[in-house]
Structures are given as C-alpha cells and as structure tokens.
Amino acid sequence: MYSIKDNQATKIEHVTFSDLKMTENDIEEILRCNINMLCDEEESLLIVGRQVKNEKNGRSDLTAVDNNGNIVLIEIKRDKKDIENRKEAFEFQAIRYAASYAKIESPDELVKLVYAPYIEKYRSEFELGELTSYELGIRKLNEFLEANDVINFNVKQRIILAAGEYDEQTLSAVAWLNKNDVNMSCFQLTPYPINGETIVKAEKLLPLAEYNDYYVNLMDKATRYVSKREKTITRKVLPKIDTMLAWGAVKAGDIIKAKDSNDEVELLKNGNVKVNGEEMSMQTWLKNIYGWSSIQTYNFAVHKESGKTLSQIREEYMEKLANETDDSVEQ
Known part of the structure; x- marks a missing residue:
C-alpha cells in the first residue's frame, strides 16, 4: 500500500x-x-x-x-x-x-x-x-x-x-x-x-x-515444505456500480428504491447515494433499512424507472456486451 x-x-x-x-x-x-x-x-x-x-x-x-x-x-x-x-x-x-x-x-x-x-x-x-x-x-x-x-x-x-x-x-x-x-x-x-x-x-x-x-507439497529430498503460488489466480468478480455508471446502464440522478419498501434515494455519480442530504454507500443505506449485518446490495436496490433490480440490469447489460462481442468475432 x-x-x-x-x-x-x-x-x-x-x-x-x-x-x-x-x-x-x-x-x-x-x-x-x-x-x-x-x-x-x-x-x-x-x-x-x-x-x-x-x-x-x-x-x-x-x-x-x-x-x-x-x-x-x-x-x-x-x-x-x-x-x-x-x-x-x-x-x-x-x-x-x-x-x-x-x-x-x-x-x-x-x-x-x-x-x-x-x-x-x-x-x-x-x-x-x-x-x-x-x-x-x-x-x-x-x-x-x-x-x-x-x-x-x-x-x-x-x-x-x-x-x-x-x-x-x-x-x-x-x-x-x-x-x-x-x-x-x-x-x-x-x-x-x-x-x-x-x-x-x-x-x-x-x-x-x-x-x-x-496445497503444501510432500517432502522432496532435502527440500522444505513449499506452497505453490506461481500460478495466476483468477476470481469471478462482477462489475460494481461505478462500472455500471460508466456503461450508461444507470445514470447519476436516477432514483433507487429499496426492494419491497417505500424508501428511495438519489444515485450519485460516484456510486454512492444521497439520504436526507447525507452521502453514504448503498450497502450502508440498505443495511439501515433492513437492519441486517450485511446485504446483497444489487438484489435489494431497485432502479425506480425500470422497476428492475441493479442485479437484473447488470446481467442484461453483460449479456448485451457478450452478444456484441460474439457478433464482431463472427464478422
């Protein structure tokens, strides 16, 4: 760091x-x-x-x-x-x-x-x-x-x-x-x-x-235990709200509702939301509403205009991008 x-x-x-x-x-x-x-x-x-x-x-x-x-x-x-x-x-x-x-x-x-x-x-x-x-x-x-x-x-x-x-x-x-x-x-x-x-x-x-x-290897002659770390490790990381904003899948100023609730807030350009004039993360806003220790942000944040969760919007946009990539490869 x-x-x-x-x-x-x-x-x-x-x-x-x-x-x-x-x-x-x-x-x-x-x-x-x-x-x-x-x-x-x-x-x-x-x-x-x-x-x-x-x-x-x-x-x-x-x-x-x-x-x-x-x-x-x-x-x-x-x-x-x-x-x-x-x-x-x-x-x-x-x-x-x-x-x-x-x-x-x-x-x-x-x-x-x-x-x-x-x-x-x-x-x-x-x-x-x-x-x-x-x-x-x-x-x-x-x-x-x-x-x-x-x-x-x-x-x-x-x-x-x-x-x-x-x-x-x-x-x-x-x-x-x-x-x-x-x-x-x-x-x-x-x-x-x-x-x-x-x-x-x-x-x-x-x-x-x-x-x-x-995995820790078995002993090989005089070699000490060694953990194999040379390979490239890959993780499945789904795009976050900042990427969705960059795509244009959602926009700053859009209204986000909490699922099955009347609570709603304004989406800011940095991916946070404005709650009663105070800026906070969507995770914090939703945790306060539901009273849970942690929450699936993208499943419980609903885009008011479309009526879809952020998870649904993200999935649809990723599918669209994948189809566009496939079309360009075929051409």
Missing part, C-alpha cells in the same frame, strides 16, 4: 494486531459490528450469535445466517502465532462448531438457542418495545429469510475463518476441504497505520479457482 503526495509514492508498511495491542476479542467485536468486511455486495448476512457455547464447552466466535438460509460460523485468530500455538488446528476447531449447528433444523430452534440470548446480551442495539427477545428474534429472522426467498433452512453450514495472517498448513487444509465440497473461506485482515488511524485491508484468500496454489 502506498501514500501519494505531489506525485511521490511512499510505501506504507503493514503492522500486526499484536503491534497495535489488539486482542482476538477486539477483532471479534469489530467484525460483529462490521461483518460486511468478510463478504461482498452479493451476499446478505444476519449476525445472530457471539461466543455461543456447545455442550462440550466449545465456544464459536460469531454466528450468522446467510441469504441461502444456512448457518455461518465465523472463527477468528489474531495472527499466525495464535494459530500455530493452539493444540487443535484452526480449521478443525471451526468444523467441530459447524457440526453442532448442523443439528439445528428450524428458525425457531436457532432463535431459542442462539439469537434470543444474543439479542438479550446486546439489547441496547435492538428496539424491543413490548416484545421479548425471542419474539423479536423470530420476527427478524423470519423477515430475513422471507426477503431472501429462503425455502429450506440450514441445509448446509458454512465456515468463515478470519486472521491477521495464516500458516501454510491451514491454507492447504482449507483448499483441500473446499475441493471436497466443504464450504470454508479464509479472509486475511491486514492493518496499516495511516495518519493516526488504522486502515484494515480485508482480502479473501480462499476459496479461489486454483486450489492447488495453496
């Missing part, structure tokens, strides 16, 4: 969370309040639990439900040293917790065991009114599931690992698990000190297209 001033680039070196005197608990609280750091605008997440204990006294860091109705376990480690000093592997610890959540068969059960206690613990963050924690929890969870058209609840469980850095053995194991249909992601959180503030870069390491890039 570089700081640019008067056309001069100054490299900003990253630090560790240990250098910043931050604990795993500190990172956990940051992610609890900002879980969108670990997902993109194509995903909705609702945080429903923190430090949930199972019958064997294991504690999962954060618990969420995603837009497919699956329970998501988020496990956190501060750095590689914390990972390597544990007797139990980071990824296996998360798998044990996920196995406990596999027994939850209904939203009602999740609310009773996990979400209601979470709401009670953080009741100052919720508007309970005359409702009990259970009543509010079941209402909010059902609204989330209905808005995302979820039919089957908790068919599979997902795991997200977040750490300041990883050891090669963990990345190798997670790559193998993904290739064998275990849905586990690795996010690396890298802090940078900039002008008295801490900027955190959240980078998704896994899953990727090339799982082999993270």
Whole structure:
C-alpha cells in the first residue's frame, strides 16, 4: 500500500494486531459490528450469535445466517502465532462448531438457542418495545429469510475463518476441504497505520479457482515444505456500480428504491447515494433499512424507472456486451 503526495509514492508498511495491542476479542467485536468486511455486495448476512457455547464447552466466535438460509460460523485468530500455538488446528476447531449447528433444523430452534440470548446480551442495539427477545428474534429472522426467498433452512453450514495472517498448513487444509465440497473461506485482515488511524485491508484468500496454489507439497529430498503460488489466480468478480455508471446502464440522478419498501434515494455519480442530504454507500443505506449485518446490495436496490433490480440490469447489460462481442468475432 502506498501514500501519494505531489506525485511521490511512499510505501506504507503493514503492522500486526499484536503491534497495535489488539486482542482476538477486539477483532471479534469489530467484525460483529462490521461483518460486511468478510463478504461482498452479493451476499446478505444476519449476525445472530457471539461466543455461543456447545455442550462440550466449545465456544464459536460469531454466528450468522446467510441469504441461502444456512448457518455461518465465523472463527477468528489474531495472527499466525495464535494459530500455530493452539493444540487443535484452526480449521478443525471451526468444523467441530459447524457440526453442532448442523443439528439445528428450524428458525425457531436457532432463535431459542442462539439469537434470543444474543439479542438479550446486546439489547441496547435492538428496539424491543413490548416484545421479548425471542419474539423479536423470530420476527427478524423470519423477515430475513422471507426477503431472501429462503425455502429450506440450514441445509448446509458454512465456515468463515478470519486472521491477521495464516500458516501454510491451514491454507492447504482449507483448499483441500473446499475441493471436497466443504464450504470454508479464509479472509486475511491486514492493518496499516495511516495518519493516526488504522486502515484494515480485508482480502479473501480462499476459496479461489486454483486450489492447488495453496496445497503444501510432500517432502522432496532435502527440500522444505513449499506452497505453490506461481500460478495466476483468477476470481469471478462482477462489475460494481461505478462500472455500471460508466456503461450508461444507470445514470447519476436516477432514483433507487429499496426492494419491497417505500424508501428511495438519489444515485450519485460516484456510486454512492444521497439520504436526507447525507452521502453514504448503498450497502450502508440498505443495511439501515433492513437492519441486517450485511446485504446483497444489487438484489435489494431497485432502479425506480425500470422497476428492475441493479442485479437484473447488470446481467442484461453483460449479456448485451457478450452478444456484441460474439457478433464482431463472427464478422
């Protein structure tokens, strides 16, 4: 990362969370309040639990439900040293917790065991009114599931690992698990000190297209363990709102509505929106409306004039571009 001033680039070196005197608990609280750091605008997440204990006294860091109705376990480690000093592997610890959540068969059960206690613990963050924690929890969870058209609840469980850095053995194991249909992601959180503030870069390491890039090789004579990283790694990245504006698929000044809501805002030329005179990202605007931890921005932002979601507009425009490319190749 570089700081640019008067056309001069100054490299900003990253630090560790240990250098910043931050604990795993500190990172956990940051992610609890900002879980969108670990997902993109194509995903909705609702945080429903923190430090949930199972019958064997294991504690999962954060618990969420995603837009497919699956329970998501988020496990956190501060750095590689914390990972390597544990007797139990980071990824296996998360798998044990996920196995406990596999027994939850209904939203009602999740609310009773996990979400209601979470709401009670953080009741100052919720508007309970005359409702009990259970009543509010079941209402909010059902609204989330209905808005995302979820039919089957908790068919599979997902795991997200977040750490300041990883050891090669963990990345190798997670790559193998993904290739064998275990849905586990690795996010690396890298802090940078900039002008008295801490900027955190959240980078998704896994899953990727090339799982082999993270496999740890077998020993070859006197060669030490080496992780293969030479291949070019490709990711499927959908165009964002700035690209859609550049295409002309949407325009600055267009009105954007929240799906199934009367709330609407003006789209700005930088891709943000204006809400009561204040500029903010569409993700933040929609999160405030629905009260979720993270939201599928392009599925819940509706272009008022066309009545289509931004996701539909993007898909149609990408198809149009693909057809134009095919036509030019044929000619």
